Amino acid sequence: MTTPDGAQAERTGLAWRRTALASAACTVLLLHAAAQRHWGGTVVPALLAAGTSALLAGIGMHRERALRAAEPGPPSRVLPAIVSLAVTATAASVLIFH
Numbered sequence: 001m002t003t004p005d006g007a008q009a010e011r012t013g014l015a016w017r018r019t020a021l022a023s024a025a026c027t028v029l030l031l032h033a034a035a036q037r038h039w040g041g042t043v044v045p046a047l048l049a050a051g052t053s054a055l056l057a058g059i060g061m062h063r064e065r066a067l068r069a070a071e072p073g074p075p076s077r078v079l080p081a082i083v084s085l086a087v088t089a090t091a092a093s094v095l096i097f098h
Contacts, residue, residue, distance in 0.1 A: 009067035016060020023053040033098065045093040052086040059083060 030046035059079050066072050 006068060009064050012067055013060060013064035016056065016063060020053055020056040020060055023049065023056050027053050030094070041097045044097050045090060048086070048090040048093050052083075052090050055083060055086050 027046060027049040030049050031043075034040075034042040034046050059082075062079075063075065066075075
């Protein structure tokens with residue numbers, strides 16, 4: 001069974017959007033926690049999480065456009081490494097500052 005043209009790109013785009021939305025929800029929770037603790041150093045994880053959310057959304061748009069191209073190339077090896085580093089830095093900051 002074959003799928004219609006563009007279905008893979010759409011599924012990939014939707015998956016990236018879900019991931020970015022989940023990251024944005026975590027950012028809101030971290031902002032709420034920082035506000036309850038009178039900001040200070042607890043704002044660092046919230047800022048890193050916001051950056052990670054934006055990065056996820058941007059990479060997701062880039063990947064979806066690449067898949068919709070007539071000749072999609074292989075996925076970048078650098079982008080997953082950058083996202084992994086951003087997620088790891090955010091998680092480490094939560095452990096350090098909370």
